[in-house]
Amino acid sequence: MTNTDFTLTSPLGDLASAGKPLLALTIVWHPERARIGEQFIGATGGDIVELNRFAPAFMHPGGSGLPLGHGGVSRQPLRLARDEHDGVAMTLPASAMVVEVNGQVATGSLYFSAAEVASGQVLSLGRAVVLCLHWMTRLPTLDAVPGLHGVGSAGIGVREQIRMVARTSLPVLLLGETGTGKEIAARAIHALSDRAEAPLVAVNMAALGEPLAATSLFGVAEGAQASREGLFAQADGATLFLDEIGSTPAAMQPMLLRVLEGGDYRPVGAARDRHSSARLIAASDQDLDGAAFNQALLHRLAGFVIRMPPLRARREDIGVLIVELLREQGIEAALPAALVAELAAYDWPGNVRQLAHVLQRAALILGSGATPTLAQLVRSPRPQMQAQPAPAPTQAPATEAPAARRRPSALSDGEVLEAMAANDWNIQAAAGALGISRPSLYKLLEDHPDIRRAETIPEDDIARAMSQCAGDVERCAALLRTPAEALRRRWRLLRPD
Incomplete structure (x- = not known):
């Protein structure tokens, strides 16, 4: 088997049948920005990849293949040999080119276990070109989905699932850590659905206290208090996005279940039911399988589940994401x-949002004429991943101990304000710093x-x-003294274009 048996134009579409993933190299950074995201896809095992200035060819899906080409990359090959255990041995070239692995200069032959390749290994060549060595379980494809970018298997898989479910009426549950793009995925599902011309109505369930939740979701009938239209009425024929569904007040969960089962709900103070054909998308970064959440409701919400991968599981996408985020901003x-090599090797607890x-911050430092480092840009940088000279078990990176749990009533207004300001007005991060739950922080913010x-x-x-x-948005939130996520949602409503 040769390296050309599995290329970007190969007819093989289902790699699961091949039994093993493909070894891949993705360009994370290149002096020619258009080259970022190009890939070389190897074979399923046993081959040797010789990487130099002139080979192999990297390409975007459907594009023409080109070698790295940059003068800083040696003419002599760096050799990557995959063994029967799916480990990869790396032999340095016989040249003066500096090779760095995960931010550290390599001085001899290195070995990456299959698990280490799965986590992505960041290779810097001649301090000019940055690559990621990783596995591919799907072939690259042109499958653009609004707002979702990436060239690795994880990103391709999410986009495939979104396209698969978008035109159905199934409720969708988006699961993933904070900052992984759950709201972006919800908007993409709506944009690709048959309801795209109707609005996407979004609400953060953690921001709705129990007294407010019923009136916000179901509305208030005329003659009962001040009448108002609820979110289910606003989303009739459209899409309703319930963010942080795990924070839904317990009393509201059976009511949501009833709407999901038949579309019927009753506004506060109404004598009869109303009907909504809203398509429901929910999102959570919590474990919803626990007894605290209504399991019947969970089963209804999980008509189709999409798990958003954390950024540390898709290091090969970081270059593409950097380019897109710089453009958007x-x-x-x-x-x-x-x-960029440091950014690619970092574990990103706040995921894509933190990267943005x-x-x-990096742009501000560069604008002052200085050169930023990772330590200047993040509060607690993870120690660089270590490549092993021989196969060895991988140790989990050290993580910062969580804040001790505290009673919300014990916190002063000053402590709450300081935590919000220190965490870019991000409620999730501030709650963690204060040692309280996110719903508890919402309640403190309401009274602040x-x-x-x-x-x-x-x-x-x-x-x-x-x-x-x-x-x-984050600077604006600090200026206005309001949570950034809520401000972002309000701004989108005010400026939908």
Whole structure:
């Protein structure tokens, strides 16, 4: 078997039948920005890849193959040999080219276990080109989905699932860590559905206390208090996105189950039921299998489950994501290859959202004429991954101990304000720093004298602040003293285009 048996134009579409994943190299960074995301796909086993300036060919799906080409890459080959255990031995070239692995200079032959390859190994060549060595279980394909970018198997798999379910009426449950793009996935499902011309109605369930939840979701009938239309009525014929579904008040969960089962609900104070044809998408970063969450409701929500992969499980995508995030944020900064290599080797507890914030900080430092390092950009950088000279068990990276649990009533207003400011006005991060649950922090924020609710801030104030902050939601949130996620949702409603 040769390396050309499995290329980007190979007819093999289902790698599961091959029994083993393909060895791949993805360009994470290259002086020619258009090359970022190009890939070389090897075979399923036994082959040797010789990597130099002139070979092998890297390509985007459907494109023409080109070698790395850069003058900083040696003409002499760096050799990658896969063995019968799916480990990969790396032999350095007979040249002066500096080769770094996960941010550290390699001085001899190295060995990556199958598990280490699965976690992605970051290779820097000549301090100019950054590659990721990883497995592929799917062949690259042109399958653009709004807002979701990536060239690795995990990203391809998520996009395939979104396209598969978008045109159905199934409820969808999006699961994944904070910052993995669950709301973006929900918007993509809606955009690709038959309801795309109707609005996507979104609500954060953690922000709805029990008294407010019923009126917000189901509305209030005329003549009973001040009548109002609920979210299920607004989403009739459209899509309703329930973010942080795991924080739904317990009393509301049976009511949600009833709507899911037949579409019927009763507004507060109404004498009869109403019907909604809303298509439901829910999201959570919590374990919903516990007894605290209504399991019958969970089974109904899980008509189709999509698990959003964490960024550390898709290191090969970091270069593509950096390019896209810089474009979205209007940042023209040229990042040093050494910094990109550090970013690619970091574990990203805040995932893509944290990466976006870090790029903003990096741009500010670069704009001052300095060169940023990972330690300057993140609060607690993970120790660099270590490549082993011989097969050895991989040790889990050290992690920061979580804050000790505290009673919300013991926290002062000053502590809450300080935690929000120190964590970019991100509720999840601030709750973790304070040692309380996210719903508990929402309650503290509602009563806080110095923190504003995004929905109560006048539109002109938000527009002025967004203009002053050049569209940077986190900076705007700090200026207005309001949670960033709620502000982002409010701004999207005010400026849907």
